[in-house]
Amino acid sequence: MAREGDATLKIIAAKSGVSVPTVSRVLTGKGERYRISQTTIDLVNRIATELNYTPNYLASSLRLKRTFTLGLIIPDISNPFFSNLARSIEKAARGNGYSIILCDSEETTKIEIESFKLLESRKVDGLIVSPVGQESRHFLAGNEPRVPMVLVDRYFPELRIPYVTSDSYHGAIDAVEHLIDNGHRRIACIQGLHNTSSNIDRVRGYADAHTNRGLKVDESLIVGDNFGEENGYIEAKILMKRAQRPTAVFCVGNLISLGVLRALAEEGLSIPHDLSLISFDDHPYFSFLSPPITTVAQQNKELGRIAAKLLLERIESPRTHESGGIFVPTKLLVRNSVRRANGNDL
């Protein structure tokens, strides 16, 4: 906007009879350091407030090559997981004098790439991105990230970009072992978007939990292909039509679980009586559902805080850091969606 009348250093300088740099020094609090006379300091400050001066970040950013702005690219801000993430990131950023430009990639690589370009043009000091996850080339220029960057949630282990994520693998193991330990043997897994780290880790956990307990994995019980509600709905419908119904299902995302709930309700089937359910990714409403849903909760506020902190460190002191990943533990919240079954195979 910057309408006509806006006060500038130049105007203040004119009104107070000193030079522009002097005004700049005073107004950026460097008065002391430059040993500017108290008289001048007071004068400049007075006139600045009189004129309701607001610094122009654009100009100073251009000069300083520093915008104090972070780009945040996430797949879906309306998903509570991501909005909680966004909240904690925004808060941490703000606490350190940074602002956030928000880009919603709509779970789409195309928009993700556009957002990269955009944020590069806007000269953000760093980037926090929760990748759509299947494509990774655009994250690099040459062999290094194009700007200081950290990934949250989904990540690319092969890419030398630091990341913060839940320990999905162990979370999934906890979940599925819980099922097994409750006597379940035919456990379905409704998975999310293939080739994304979260999905891979969770499905791997699903499989390894079986192995840990000396069971074989029935590949035909691993179904689904995205993190949406519809996916859970459809797959649940199909699963329940099978001759050999699973006795339990492990959903790798909360939206998937929602879909399962809807499908079961439609079919007049009940949880946990007809099917035990355990979900990855808690949701504020899970404890109010009937039954309350047993979940593997992610510490999403933690994830955001850590990601922001990591990024700011890299911005303040580039190149001194390792680029590994940080895995934040999950928590198994046992509620009432899993019932004891008779483990007829053991």
Place this chain on the structure above:
Amino acid sequence: MAREGDATLKIIAAKSGVSVPTVSRVLTGKGERYRISQTTIDLVNRIATELNYTPNYLASSLRLKRTFTLGLIIPDISNPFFSNLARSIEKAARGNGYSIILCDSEETTKIEIESFKLLESRKVDGLIVSPVGQESRHFLAGNEPRVPMVLVDRYFPELRIPYVTSDSYHGAIDAVEHLIDNGHRRIACIQGLHNTSSNIDRVRGYADAHTNRGLKVDESLIVGDNFGEENGYIEAKILMKRAQRPTAVFCVGNLISLGVLRALAEEGLSIPHDLSLISFDDHPYFSFLSPPITTVAQQNKELGRIAAKLLLERIESPRTHESGGIFVPTKLLVRNSVRRANGNDL
């Protein structure tokens, strides 16, 4: 961040043997208009892509006095109502070449004010704000908004700032009449933050629904003071301890309803048997709760789209618009949290 090696117009100009303005014209697509020779155009374009040129928005914004950036201030991005709003706003903005700087005010006037200052410094072209709601002075400079601005959700009728909001008043009437028509006479109202437009409108609807049906309002049944979960929890606990229990409750926000649910569950009371519940503000999970909750749904995506459109219009052509409000209708979604009662007073 603008690292050293970044391509600039100057560099491209040098490499292609033309002047900086010429490069600028070509790269901003004004080649034709300035009748620059095709040879030059091709040359410049080639070199620009070779050098992987990214325009510097900072510089052009400074020059143009136009940032193509919108500020978005909302009270709590982790609240699904606001995150859906944010999503539709971001999408509309992006579709029109604008980016969003996100500020979460944490339901706090102090942060809201800071965000104003911040966004002014960042020279956003316009502002969409969902006000915390109790203070409004900082929205104006003199008597007019300080930058093109539109309010969403909560608004200030007295302030000559355009706003987009759900028709809370009629929504509340629908809800409460629904209760009355189902035979309820002792209907509690758990309200949100006092002196906010949404709360005022909803409580007014609550009262007028009674009047419409020839009933008197029992002021002692209007309780509560904020939109949080805790508020619903506490007030429900107290209400259910009364000698004369209400038979139904109207909650003016979804978080409040959540709190009521928790309180009732703890007390071993069930909905709708012991208490009928109707909630303002739908939530994706409401239909999966037991019982599914009857609500007044807001069209929050609509709200966002309209707000963004309104703001962009004002930015493109200032001063030609009225500053009234737009009320978007709500929808009563009848599910199963309201039971028929015998209207013993009629």
Place this chain on the structure above:
DNA sequence: ATGAAAGCGCTAACAG
């Protein structure tokens, strides 16, 4: 069909 000059608002280097 293109270039030279000027300036958006700010800050850093250098001078005195």
Place this chain on the structure above:
DNA sequence: CTGTTAGCGCTTTCAT
């Protein structure tokens, strides 16, 4: 203690 000069990268007159 303060001013002069210069320049960040871009776009817009105004010339030619």
